[in-house]
């Protein structure tokens with residue numbers, strides 16, 4: 001498959017705001033290492049999952065891919081074009097092709113606007129639709145595509161009059177109305193009731209096929225990722241630690257951190273036994289990440305080498321990459 005997105009050496013360090021006391025007694029600038037040298041490609045038509053615990057850098061990575069934040073270093077190529085080199089109209093044109101679905105449909109929709117105005121906004125910004133009638137036809141088409149039917153029942157409702165699932169459907173309609181090629185979906189079902197999560201995920205799969213979409217799906221939930229994604233990357237403290245085809249990675253995880261995440265996913269079969277990895281401690285400090293392998297303070301297999309030398313991110317099987325000394329000679 002052709003790559004739609006190519007990410008090379010992407011880094012984002014956020015400066016730490018200091019209080020007066022720290023400014024007087026420490027001159028050293030400090031940074032949060034949110035994303036720290038990440039590279040991967042997303043093929044056309046793929047659902048690429050990016051998973052990890054809170055604070056691992058997955059949301060910042062998604063925002064960098066859409067250039068909603070500027071990088072400290074690195075490049076993101078969209079169909080071969082470096083999005084960080086674009087400005088003005090070129091960037092506006094590219095933005096039509098890349099959209100985002102946010103985690104919280106309560107916050108991402110303007111409470112003072114009706115569904116019609118919310119979905120119409122991208123059409124107005126990008127001057128799409130010759131007249132009101134043509135715009136309304138596009139809005140109807142989108143509401144039908146996200147299964148808010150009949151559309152006339154929803155057009156003049158405000159977000160507070162909708163359920164959580166309906167709100168997320170409006171947010172999805174707004175994201176796809178410009179017929180983008182690429183969507184970053186940042187935990188789009190994590191705020192919804194369990195009973196409606198599956199219907200939103202099924203809708204996303206249906207829309208992907210209907211509109212030839214490619215997704216970056218950000219999640220902390222590996223059961224959702226294994227249901228939805230063709231490829232999966234695991235992130236820890238700003239770095240990728242494992243990447244591969246989802247089935248391969250879930251069945252045969254290599255990195256101890258991935259094993260830990262997978263062993264925490266419940267299996268609906270009491271007779272099924274799998275390797276359990278007990279990890280100690282909590283995620284490290286992204287302002288001062290551990291030297292060597294960033295996972296070493298929590299890893300039951302850590303050696304002196306792990307504490308000193310950062311492992312490379314190597315391909316150990318066909319298309320399966322891992323950053324761990326256990327898989328390096």
Ligand code: SF4
Pocket residue numbers: 255256257293294295296299300301302303306311323324325326
């Ligand atoms: Fe554990 Fe060492 Fe592998 Fe890091 S490099 S995951 S500390 S074994």
